[in-house]
Amino acid sequence: AQxxxxxxxxxxxxxxxxxxxxxxxxxxxxxxxxxxxxxxxSRQMILVIRQEAYKQxxxxxxxxxxxxxxxAKSFSLKISDSQLGDAAMYFCAYRSGHTGKLIxxxxxxxxxxx
Amino acid sequence: NxxxxxxxxxxxxxxxxxxxxxxxxxxxxxxMSWYRQDPGMGLRLIHYSVxxxxxxxxxxxxxxxxxxSTTEDFPLRLLSAAPSQTSVYFCASSYSEGYSSGNTxxxxxxSWLTVV
Numbered sequence: 001a002q003x004x005x006x007x008x009x010x011x012x013x014x015x016x017x018x019x020x021x022x023x024x025x026x027x028x029x030x031x032x033x034x035x036x037x038x039x040x041x042s043r044q045m046i047l048v049i050r051q052e053a054y055k056q057x058x059x060x061x062x063x064x065x066x067x068x069x070x071x072a073k074s075f076s077l078k079i080s081d082s083q084l085g086d087a088a089m090y091f092c093a094y095r096s097g098h099t100g101k102l103i104x105x106x107x108x109x110x111x112x113x114x
Numbered sequence: 115n116x117x118x119x120x121x122x123x124x125x126x127x128x129x130x131x132x133x134x135x136x137x138x139x140x141x142x143x144x145x146m147s148w149y150r151q152d153p154g155m156g157l158r159l160i161h162y163s164v165x166x167x168x169x170x171x172x173x174x175x176x177x178x179x180x181x182x183s184t185t186e187d188f189p190l191r192l193l194s195a196a197p198s199q200t201s202v203y204f205c206a207s208s209y210s211e212g213y214s215s216g217n218t219x220x221x222x223x224x225s226w227l228t229v230v
Contacts, residue, residue, distance in 0.1 A: 045206075102159070106156040
């Protein structure tokens with residue numbers, strides 16, 4: 001079975017600084033997708049970034065980028081120039097390319113200090 | 115998230131009662147799933163479905179039943195509610211073709227369930 005682990009329950013960053021959230025996963029599948037989702041206090045699930053397993057190039061979306069290390073099964077999220085609006089819970093997620101099943105890590109609460 | 119509708123939004127149940135959380139989508143998505151969110155546990159997959167008539171268990175299926183008689187609906191049934199089922203429940207849906215293309219996954223707004 002696949003698993004997703006986020007080992008940082010809470011992180012803090014100063015406004016305008018850079019922070020990296022960690023995520024590791026375990027799978028024996030070769031076809032899968034990885035995601036980072038943001039969940040503000042409203043509980044809405046907002047897609048931040050996605051990465052296809054077969055793509056070696058790290059995905060980037062504006063201030064958000066990932067470091068995808070396939071051999072190490074690591075998928076970290078880097079937030080540059082952190083803003084107050086980035087404060088939220090962040091979830092790493094794995095989606096199987098075979099079954100479509102989507103599973104999440106435990107989440108990391110990000111605090112942004114002004 | 116207008117495409118995935120969850121009802122009710124809030125519910126209080128007594129231990130032992132049964133109830134059904136409704137999830138409906140109007141995007142003709144084959145894939146639908148239910149999650150529960152508890153503090154410090156993230157979102158845990160309860161059950162999922164890849165099409166009408168097809169369901170499978172997720173990470174925490176005990177105490178919950180599902181069925182998928184239509185493409186649009188994926189109800190989650192609590193047969194005999196327990197305080198441990200107090201949680202926020204999310205329904206999610208997406209197209210099922212080309213999973214690895216990262217098709218957009220749509221989430222409902224959540225259902226807050228309290229079992230006393």
